[in-house]
Amino acid sequence: MIEAGVKEKMTTARQRGEDLARRLPTGFHGEWLAGEPLSRHVSFRIGGPTDLLVFPRALEDLALLVRHLSAQEAPYFVLGEGTNLLVRDGGVRGVVLHLKHFSRLQIVRLAAEGMPARVLAGAGVSFPRLAQFAGRHGLTGLEFAIQIPGSVGGAVLMNAGIPGRELRDVLESATLVLPSGLVEVVPAGELGLGYRSSRLPARAIVAEVALTLSTGDPVEILRQMGAQKAHRVRTQPKGFPNAGSIYKNPPGDYAGRLIEAAGLKGRRAGGAVISDLHANFILNAGNATASDVLSLMALIEEEVERRFGVRLEREIKMVGEDQ
Numbered sequence: 001m002i003e004a005g006v007k008e009k010m011t012t013a014r015q016r017g018e019d020l021a022r023r024l025p026t027g028f029h030g031e032w033l034a035g036e037p038l039s040r041h042v043s044f045r046i047g048g049p050t051d052l053l054v055f056p057r058a059l060e061d062l063a064l065l066v067r068h069l070s071a072q073e074a075p076y077f078v079l080g081e082g083t084n085l086l087v088r089d090g091g092v093r094g095v096v097l098h099l100k101h102f103s104r105l106q107i108v109r110l111a112a113e114g115m116p117a118r119v120l121a122g123a124g125v126s127f128p129r130l131a132q133f134a135g136r137h138g139l140t141g142l143e144f145a146i147q148i149p150g151s152v153g154g155a156v157l158m159n160a161g162i163p164g165r166e167l168r169d170v171l172e173s174a175t176l177v178l179p180s181g182l183v184e185v186v187p188a189g190e191l192g193l194g195y196r197s198s199r200l201p202a203r204a205i206v207a208e209v210a211l212t213l214s215t216g217d218p219v220e221i222l223r224q225m226g227a228q229k230a231h232r233v234r235t236q237p238k239g240f241p242n243a244g245s246i247y248k249n250p251p252g253d254y255a256g257r258l259i260e261a262a263g264l265k266g267r268r269a270g271g272a273v274i275s276d277l278h279a280n281f282i283l284n285a286g287n288a289t290a291s292d293v294l295s296l297m298a299l300i301e302e303e304v305e306r307r308f309g310v311r312l313e314r315e316i317k318m319v320g321e322d323q
């Protein structure tokens with residue numbers, strides 16, 4: 001059941017969204033939802049509504065819309081699959097862009113004579129789906145991605161990976177849409193990819209990527225993917241919505257180990273709880289709000305610094321306004 005206050009917020013957001021939708025540029029193709037609760041679109045299942053959630057049809061539509069919004073100085077934000085995101089309870093003003101239609105997945109060059117294969121993937125393709133696609137075609141280099149949720153676009157922004165393997169290793173270039181609406185293909189080396197981080201040009205949107213992958217042994221590829229899955233089942237909590245690791249690992253240590261050593265496993269705030277299995281995960285154990293999660297984060301940050309002198313750096317991104 002939706003509470004009265006939440007319903008009112010959704011109605012106001014819907015009115016603002018419908019107003020924004022009326023002013024979408026002529027020639028724009030895509031769908032939109034006004035006043036859409038973002039909790040429906042993120043893995044945490046937390047967060048208020050956005051005014052307008054827009055699904056551009058194609059690259060031209062995305063470029064047209066971004067140019068239009070930039071010219072009006074209107075705020076916009078790109079949502080991937082929302083697996084690394086805490087949306088605040090007041091929701092996100094302005095336009096949220098969703099690239100579900102950017103779903104191209106194609107081998108454009110087969111591996112031959114020492115040359116790796118070249119694969120194109122739209123920003124809206126799911127990262128595990130990309131890994132599966134590569135594996136099915138006997139291409140190695142993306143086995144690590146099989147258990148990393150999210151979209152290809154989000155994986156670029158986060159340089160998603162596991163210890164020892166990350167997207168940077170196989171990324172050749174990314175097609176970016178700049179705030180001016182200009183579309184540019186940027187080599188991976190110029191994207192500033194680091195540990196769960198990137199330095200894309202300001203407000204750039206990833207529309208597509210090109211990856212270089214080598215031919216591998218299909219049996220070995222499947223074996224590695226199976227090993228990734230088994231490792232996840234052993235080490236990560238299941239059953240409650242979450243956003244993966246909340247903090248980056250500090251150099252030479254693990255955020256989860258520090259949070260556990262600070263005695264914080266199992267601590268609760270409202271509907272949010274620090275996982276008993278992996279202390280770097282906060283779970284939405286039932287109707288948690290963003291402010292519940294934020295208060296656990298404040299506790300973690302304060303206690304870990306007080307006890308161990310370590311300032312944890314947040315891995316999850318935050319967006320939106322408080323109530």
Ligand SMILES: Cc1cc2nc3c(=O)[nH]c(=O)nc-3n(C[C@H](O)[C@H](O)[C@H](O)COP(=O)(O)OP(=O)(O)OC[C@H]3O[C@@H](n4cnc5c(N)ncnc54)[C@H](O)[C@@H]3O)c2cc1C
Pocket residue numbers: 043077078079080081082083084085099123147148149150151152153154155156157158159160161162196204205206207236242243244245317
């Ligand atoms: C259970 C679980 C396990 C996880 N395990 C891992 C792991 O092992 N390794 C790992 O690296 N991560 C892990 N994560 C975190 C998450 O999967 C990754 O960070 C993922 O790459 C985020 O992708 P997304 O599409 O969900 O991005 P979102 O959460 O939607 O967005 C994250 C950021 O990327 C930006 N963004 C999204 N799409 C685009 C785009 N097209 N252009 C520009 N910016 C964009 C958003 O604006 C936002 O700032 C895990 C998450 C969960 C829930």
